[in-house]
Amino acid sequence: MEGLSHKAESPPRGQEAAVTAVEARGVTKVFGGGNDAVIALDAVSIAIRENEFFTLLGPSGCGKTTLLRLIAGFDHPTGGNIVLYGEDISPLPPYKRPVNTVFQNYALFPHMTVAENIGFGLSMLGRPKAEIDDTVDAMLRLVRMEELKNRRTSQISGGQQQRVALARALAPRPKVLLLDEPLSALDFKLRKEMQIELKRLQHETGITFIFVTHDQEEALTMSDRLAVMSQGRILQVGSPREIYDHPADHFVADFIGETNFIDAEIQQVEADAVTIRLPSEKTVRTPLPEDFQPRKQVSLAVRPEHADLTRQPAEGQLSGTLENVVYFGTGTNYFVRLPDGSEFVVRVANRGEGNGDYRVGDELGIAFSANAIQLLRD
Amino acid sequence: MIDGQVRKGFSVKHLPGMTAMALLCFLLLYAPLFTLVVYSFNAGESIALWEGFSLRWYGAAWENEAVQEATVRSLIVASFASAISTVVATMAALGTTRTGRYRGRTTIYMMINQPLMVPEIVTAVALLIFFAMIKVATGYQGLAYLIAAHSAFCVPFAYLPIRARLEGMSLTLEQAAADLYASPWQTFRKVTLPLMMPGIVAGAMLAFVISLDDVVITEFVKSAGQDTLPTYMLGQLRRGISPEVNAISTALLAVTVVILTAFFVLNRKRH
């Protein structure tokens, strides 16, 4: 319970002061009009730092791609501004923004070779031929595609097209690289490979990456920081660890990983912490989340792997009947029915010590530390 | 019998008589054309009696000054009409596909396809009246009337394949170009135009064939002495069908088949 502070998880001060590469200031985007109007982005504000791998994560229709397209310049905001290194770029057309995009389906020019595709941006910028050739070769080396230089883009595989798309977008050395679900068309194994490849490229080029995905695992493994979006709003911004361990609200907790939700009551609110009474009558003290509106009934989130099972329910511990056991190799999920009818999942990692010999029907206690409890904003 | 059926199995797609009717239909479509072609090589004057193979009627047609003039005129009109209609149809196709819906787009579709919906004879009459007014007012009697009329009714034929091509082309390619610093004009030159080229070529070829084939509108619009090949042939008919007309028809048929085969091959390569 002590030292339970989110601040410990935050990046050190120095990084906080890093230069902001892209900033959305109160960006709203409405499609259509009248009764058919759809609010794709609702007053979104966000600052993305230089050189970071930043992910916009959310289900389809949450507005993440819209935000990316606004940064690229394919759409214009209904309200607010897009700012690149302090300059408002909202009025600029895409071809005047030093920002490049890797499209979801790559959008490689089918009538050009691999090399012509990669050199396209530089040639549009009017760079000398020698420079273009050198850069194209360097890019081909960077994405390890040297031998396919003169192929047509229709003659190469999906994974190779992906690399060409990356090289093409990186060749003009954009200030920011936008990636619109670039891995979604690849199969599982290739996707894993490309995830590593992308991290390597970002590291080697030092370019700010803004990556859009609906795949939470991808977002957690790749990002320096990520923003979780839903219905045109940004719900939480933070490092993968912050987001996973301390989800701000119900949606984030539910969308990322698996979560047990517990209804609880607030007993006492202090300056930066609250005391909560669990259904098992036990009270715990937990830090006050941002934007928390003090009220009596609240929801708590506890990750299944943060809980453990005990034979004898201790005083003030949650307890229930074991209903189902699902073994999945690296661990086992235990589904426990609580007295109030809700279900609580406990995940026990496989440590090679055999299972705890729990049987369906057993009355078990559920143990978790106060650190594992996350008070949700809503 | 039963044995046979069992061995053949049950074909879901089989309906009795369909294949026979279809083959009959193909026979009916090609037999007259075949007859026409064969008789164009007949040595004799008669078009009933086969008197041996000869190219004499092709020679006669080739040397006939009226045929020469009509052929040149047909080619001039068809070239201008296909060029003009392809250019305006390409622009219109860009204007109706490379964007979201806007008010008036359906009206534009309807106007472009209008020549397909109005009977040719009605358009012919309308142009006869309209151009007669201009001819009286300006005194100009030249080929421009024919070229204008042909260009107009060729527009939908040029437009449809170009539009089909553009609709199959994802907008993201143009966005990718814009993203890579290509100005709108560069995007058009380097990406849109090369990609829509097969559609443009197809449209131009169709427009050319359509213009070359036209009888009705040409017949009404042409000034005196402005016969194209088809109206010349129609005029010859008053003196009864001649093997020379057969020869001209066969030559025109050959041109059509060559252009269509090229179109067919081009289309296949694309898929």
Added chain:
Amino acid sequence: MRNGVLGNRQPSGLEIEARRQTVRNYLLLCTPALLLLLLAASGPLLIVVVYSFLEPGEYSGVVWRFSGEAWFNVLFSRDIFDDTVSLADAHLTILWRSVRLSLLTTLLAFLLGFPTAYFIATRPASQRPMWLFLITIPFWTNLLIRTFAIMEVIRNEGILNTLLQALGLIDSPIQILYTDTAVTIGMVYVYLPLMVLPLYAAMERLDFRLVEAGYDLYASRWQVLRKVIIPLVKPGIVAGTILVFVPSLGAYVTPRVLGGGKNMMLGNLIELQFGQGRNWPLGAALSMTLLVIVAIALAYYVRSASKSDAND
């Protein structure tokens, strides 16, 4: 945070400007085509309407005086001596022939075209383009040439009569050329591809698993055709019917060549008014009559097409 700027849903200046610019550009791109069509296709149609309400000039052209006479003359004639009004028999005969022959043409084209389209649609996918190509060659061949070709076949000395005589079925040639039959045969021949192509387009999309389901549920071949296939390809049937009926109604070349001047159809009657008849207003009124009939047919097509869309 959530309730903050929600009020700001008016499109921004940037959005309005961008949209205005694209719409302006795209309208600009369409302008040359529209101008050309307005000048040499749609616009002159309005002049035809005007002309149909004028008086005929002495030799040709019109006198600029309002008159309903041309429209009256479409269906009625006035006796030159005693002004008694009677139905214009000649016009009615021609009108009736146009409608009758067009309907017959459409029916025959359907009877030939349906099996052909079905045949092509049931070929293996790799063969279909070839068969379709065989349909498109006659389609793109000059209509005049195709009419000549039919003329060759049905002439008194043509292969049809020669063949029938050789087989001993007839003693002397039967006169087909310059009859209604000749016109009908000719129109079926020249418009048949227009029936096959839309029928094929509909059949190609036909899901043969539905036909299978029909057989599975005890339908005979005939019942499957009647109850499954025909209802499913109905949009193609309607399109083919319209595509054959409309040009048949306005046919000019085929009746002129094969009908030999006396078996006129509406198109020839119109032409006559601008040639020997020297009655431009009547020609204009007849053109508008034709256009109205075609418009009704097209409206029917659009309605049934949108109805089948709604059923999907």
